[in-house]
Amino acid sequence: MRSTAEEEHVETQIFSVPAMHCGHCKAAVTQELEAVSGVEAVDVDLDTKLVTVQCDGLEDAALVAAIDEAGYDAERVAA
Numbered sequence: 001m002r003s004t005a006e007e008e009h010v011e012t013q014i015f016s017v018p019a020m021h022c023g024h025c026k027a028a029v030t031q032e033l034e035a036v037s038g039v040e041a042v043d044v045d046l047d048t049k050l051v052t053v054q055c056d057g058l059e060d061a062a063l064v065a066a067i068d069e070a071g072y073d074a075e076r077v078a079a
């Protein structure tokens, strides 16, 4: 998908999820986040334990809740 960030007010939020350790964790977190309405893209980096979410008008608490649904504690970090 082409980036349309300038037109759609898509913002980037980054979360630290230290308990992620493998592809299963990555898939679980990605799946829960992509199920949230307004989430455009999810990127999980297992090396840094950081989850980058492109979203449109979402509170960070909604994203933390989705990660919690997947079974992980998440903390917002400055973008």
Ligand SMILES: [Cu+2]
Binding pocket: 020, 021, 022, 023, 024, 025, 026
């Ligand atoms: Cu895992």
